[in-house]
Amino acid sequence: MEATFIAALAGLTSIGAYYFGARTLGLSTAGLGAAIGKMLGSVGMILIFLAVNLATAVTVVLAVRGLTDAFVSAYVVDDAVWLGLSLIQGLAFQWWRGLPANPSAESAG
């Protein structure tokens, strides 16, 4: 019931945003597919950062355990903060990639 309510509400606001964008802001409806593609690209980049962060964290934990007598719990990776940090990293990197390349690098190539 709760899931249905949330899904219905999100669907409703999505339709509202679509009509607002298309009619009030005059956005191109043909561009929606590409916009969704950009969103997926950003989500993908965030997930890549998440995977790299978690894999690195586990490697460091296991290395510390193996090389010293100290115990570090592998459950340090089980924290929602990794998702938030990966979101910041992924979006920043994705937007950076979207900028024009460095002119000096282009001329050198």
Next chain:
Amino acid sequence: MSLLGRSLLVRSAGPDFLVSPASRQKLGGMGTSGRRGDRVCRLIGLVGVVAFLATAFSPLANRLNQWAAVPPELAPSDAIVVLGAWISPSGMLSLESLRRTNHGIELFRRGLAPTLVLLGGARPGGPTEADVRAEQARLHGVPADAILTEIRAHTTREEATRVKALLQSKGARTILLVTNGGHLARARPLFERAGFAVHPAPSDTFVRSDSPEPRLDLMRLLVKEFLGWLYYRVAGYI
């Protein structure tokens, strides 16, 4: 034709959101020649979004939990072993720790074993999880001389080794192993390797998640347990 209809036509013409350099050009980002890695990023993103929606808005996590969980095999045993979970530095047991402790106490009160073994270390500066659990057990009528605690183990593997040493002197051979159903898949073979005949006693048999956030939490737990199981398999512990 409505705006929504036109947009659906645009999208149904092909998976343009995965490639479409022309559309990208219109939006003015990400370059024009299919920059290397773009397609991979979008595919990963698509998988992530689909997985998120399927987990939050379908019973997928519950089904996976039912499939992965070890079913209970309650039988009279020499001891009930309650594995550690988490305690806050101020001494508050986590929900998971409470659930396991309560299940262990319930099994003891049903007369399934004469000894209750409670595990769990401490956060820096705080009381040990095992001691707080022991206090709970005493408050619920478990005699103090029936309770054993172990506070030094950090991992499930260490818990199996420590419990073996703890119960060896008592001649205990069969145990009721209490932890969550997903964790049992990894914990059971460890305790069997330690020489015990293990009767699984999952503490979350009746847990069902019917709203998005608990379903996402359950999926996170399942993924975590799967990775833990995989690591123990690769390392040769189980």
